[in-house]
Amino acid sequence: MIPEAISAAHYHRATSYRRNQLTPHTLDWVHQPKTAKDYAQLARVPLNRSEMLPATDYIELVKHGRIDNRRHSKPLDIGIISTLFRLTHDVTARSLNSDPPFFYRSVASAGALYPFELYLAVHHIDGLDAGVYHHNLFDYSLTRLRRGQIPEIPPVDRNVAATFCITGIFFRSAWKYRSRAYRYVLLDAGHLLENLRLALVAMDLAFSIHLDFDDLGIEALLGLDPQREGCLACVHLHDAHGPKKTTTAVGLLKPLTEDILRASTVSGKEVTYPDIIGVHRAGQKISTRFTEANPALNVLVNQPASWIDLGPQEFQGPADYVRLLRQRRSRRNFVPASGSRAGLVTFLGLMAGSMGAASKMPQASRSVLVTGLLLGAGLSAPPGFYLLDPDARQLGRVCGGRLTAPMAAACLDQMWLKHAALHVLFMTDLAALERTWGARGYRYAMIEAGRLGQQAYLAATAVGWGVCGIGAIYDREAAGLLDLSDDGALLYLVGAGPVKST
Template sequence: MPELRNSISHHYHERTKYDPDTITSKSQGLDWSKQPVPFKEYKIGSTIDLKPYIQETPEKFTDNPDTAWWRRLSRLLFCSYGLTARMPSMGSAVYLRSSPSAGGLYPAELYVISRGTPLLPAGLYNYQCRTHSLMRFWENDVWKSLQDACFWHSALENTQIAIVVTAVFYRSAWRYEDRAYRRIFLDAGHLLGNLELAASITDFRPHLIGGFVDEAVNEMLYIDSQQEGAIAVLALADMLDTKQNLPRGRTALPSATETQYPQLPDGELLAYFHRMTQIQSGTTGKLNLPEIQQEISIEDKYNFPFCQKISTLTTQIDWGEKLDKLEVTILKRRSTRAYSGEDLTLDELKSLLDFTYQPLHYIDQDLDISPDYFDLNLIQTFIATSGVEGLEAGCYYYAPKAQELRQIRFKNFRRELHYLCLGQDLGRDASAVIFHTADLQASIAQYGDRVYRYLHMDAGHLGQRINLAATRLNIGVSGIGGFFDDQVNEVLGIPQDEAVLYITTLGRPR
């Protein structure tokens, strides 16, 4: 009887794990002569300058509905992916954006598609973050093509604008090689988290669409699918127009599950894996995919017997009048480079978890109480605490439905966390380290190989909410995408079925 092969998602995940016995031999020096430029340029097209709408005082736009709309769109794009700092580096400059990116490589591009409005003519636009402008590079109406590519998703019926997030693969692969695929989608998740919250600030509602025919969207955007690929579509509803306030449709669709893959050399795995996670259209243009076998559970996944349980109920974070403090927080957020080792308080940790996982608590602040994720039921959260005042050191499972921490192991893991995070001092000196995980086998059973994208974008989305909550509370925060995968589960007691997707460290900044 032939041996059953794992899917390409399993294969990719195993192939790109960091292992203490092999990581040194695999590491190579970077070829700085081939460093990618994290910006896209167009030789033809017309430009719409968005800078005046964020540079002028808000009062200037109150009496003119047209300029008020432009101010809202300008702020949405700037808070989502705008340039917020310029840092000198090796005789040049590195531009930092409102959304964090591993290694400052910023693999994502933002495209705006207009159905055709009095203010934004029909066509394709690229968001040029260096100049904070929209480049209109195609003038024809492509909305029906977008609807067809997205299987006529209900969110595109009455909305007038959509945003497409793409990935330029080499920007991350230059540094992280095949493992870059993980980081690309974590970075995209950060961006989606920013878009979701920035939309609340500007009276928009992004409806996330993860199921679309990849090549159809790529062709519509005139991008080379060998170099760049669409990874998320968002229908942007204007909440000030009641006709656009639509109920949500299905966010995630499954792809096929590929088990007949060839032997792939290092350097070719990422591109092949991306092709295998795509949704293909049939000859009739209809969706021909497996059904989603999704189980909605009203209970949290893990309830360890005899474990200590700590309630995380708390008061909500104040985001200010008209969310003005949220906007400031988005724009000033930075990844912390070093921690002092001083303790956080349990109340601070509770506030972080409350904002990240309990959006319903923020209805009175006009935040979206049901933000779009691909499937948050697949993501689990574990927290290793080494310095939280009022909480015993150890590893905990966070149960979001019960709103409590459930202790798995009693131990201070500072030394082990230093090792697990590839010797990064951030792991050792952090007061708490959050791990996002998923059962890869069960996830693939529901969504096919495409779920690998969904899992990492959802983990990045959660990570970005943690980033912003920490920044608001003056807590240091930094994400880590490089770690010894298998050893994390062994050391901390996380169930072996849980694949580690992302790590976020928290502590007092040094």
């Protein structure tokens, strides 16, 4: 039985970590979730892994990336789709020190649990029949789940050749993080979404990103078990040269088989956490009246007393994008070394290139976060707590002092984090999200924090720094350290800076 919907603000507070109040939890290794969905009874369409990936400078990709009025000169075909999947979610290395082997991926994930899945709804792609497909990461293929003309979800006024759908399987993360897992499922969906966005820009393709859609309709389209897996983002691939647009009603969809629905079950012993189902259900309601809203977020008690101009953009480069994807790792071996001014300005410039007015995300996503920085010693600005204004390219100093060590303590005493040159802080106002968009706003904020977190991973790698995302936080302790408002919340922290050479 699905529980009653709860508010997202209530969910966030109910799943907050409190010092000395964490309930002990032993991982059930015998029933560890599977890392891949199993559609053993269905045929697979192989993708081409031999084709060379495009040579793209990551610095230029972020600086000049545009999605408006883009038109790929070639017909959209299965070869282009193959390349997009490789750039979005790929295996980058394998470790044989575990049984089974551990596969490193191009996408960051909390606890390396990878709760996300990728689907492709095809309307007209050369070499692929119309229908719905699931992406198989490990054998690089597509499993056809549905054949024939399908509805366009969400409907738009442009021609749609195909739609990428990002879902999250709740228990993959809940196996370790229990009720708090929905936070990580959303963050990880944001990580994957940013890789997909960058891949589409690198391929010079026209696309649109959608966080609002008919949840129940898309669950039926993809064949998801709604108590175990939910769709979190859709990305339309547009093609002005495709056939005339046709529409199939969602209500005419034939239900998929029970075998397909059972693929959302990833463990022989799953636990259902009512808080996760409740907050996801609450977020299914879309407040269309306020989709384009720009709410005032009351996150900080104290506002910046002064602002520092970052100056002209200074980008170190070039940086091969494909190489960065393969080199991206979570690295914790930070060293208390001086970071160059060029490195700091390049990192912040790359982050700002995906935020604010430069963002290619839906309007709602551009106004759900406040981004802060804790600067440690050895950087070109004095240590302290700052806000980042991406449009004005300024840092607003909230307070001085070396706060990276107490923040490391607030991150479940992960004291290696105190040596990071800086902490990037993604914060929001939970009450403002609820007032403006209901629980759907929480999805916007967490997905956006994850998306920018993935950008931080790539930007840090580009300047030769280590980087690691942190979602495990004593929530109110961190809020007290930053002097956040009663409804202010730190959603995600990313530590970055020089690391020990290996």
